[in-house]
Amino acid sequence: MSTPVVVAVVAVRLRGPLRRRDDSLMGSDLRELAARWADALGDPVQVTVSGRSTLDVVLPGTDLNQARLVIARLRSGLPPHLSLRTGLAGVLPDESLDAARERAAAAVVAARSRGRWSVVVAAAEPPRHLRVAPAPEDG
Numbered sequence: 644m645s646t647p648v649v650v651a652v653v654a655v656r657l658r659g660p661l662r663r664r665d666d667s668l669m670g671s672d673l674r675e676l677a678a679r680w681a682d683a684l685g686d687p688v689q690v691t692v693s694g695r696s697t698l699d700v701v702l703p704g705t706d707l708n709q710a711r712l713v714i715a716r717l718r719s720g721l722p723p724h725l726s727l728r729t730g731l732a733g734v735l736p737d738e739s740l741d742a743a744r745e746r747a748a749a750a751v752v753a754a755r756s757r758g759r760w761s762v763v764v765a766a767a768e769p770p771r772h773l774r775v776a777p778a779p780e781d782g
Contacts, residue, residue, distance in 0.1 A: 648734040649710040651700040652693070652747040653717075654755060656726050673698065680717055697751075699744060707733050707764055714762055726759035735767060 655673065673692050680700065681690040689701040702710050714729050721727070730750025734743040746765035754761035 645736065646704050647706045648740075648743075649702045649705045649707060650732050650734060650740060650743040650747045651702065651710060651714060652730045652744065652751045653698045653700060653714070654728045654751050655696050655698060656728070656759070658724050658726050658759070670695075679720075683717070683720070684713070693744075699747075701740065707731055711762055718760065728754040728757075728759065729762045730754055730765055731762060732765035 655676065670692070673696065677690045677692050677698050680698070681688065684690070684700075684702075687703050689699075691699050693699040700713075702713060705713065710731050714727070714731075718727055728751055730747040730753070732743040732747035732750065734740060743765075750763040750765035754763040757763065
């Protein structure tokens with residue numbers, strides 16, 4: 644059996660009086676948060692800034708239930724002016740990390756509509772716009 648891997652896409656938002664019109668953190672703040680999470684989680688976890696207010700977290704050796712616990716642990720250490728919305732995707736057999744990240748990104752969009760602290764697990768099938776059409780049959 645292969646080792647499970649989960650990709651989390653985490654949207655970080657400002658709350659309360661510190662909230663800005665675009666609802667995003669400053670780049671240096673997001674990089675600092677990514678570094679703190681990487682230190683807290685240790686190797687071989689990867690935490691990278693992937694957007695203006697988004698972090699990607701790759702969790703090798705972690706299943707979806709464990710990933711939810713990891714996100715809850717990270718959330719508990721946040722200052723009160725931040726909130727998270729998270730999309731999770733377990734990497735499927737023969738799936739690339741990029742493809743799993745796309746599924747997790749689609750899940751984070753759903754999490755945003757459910758409110759702060761939401762965690763949504765991606766469907767096992769890639770979003771419709773990422774599906775590859777079958778090759779036409781010869782004949």
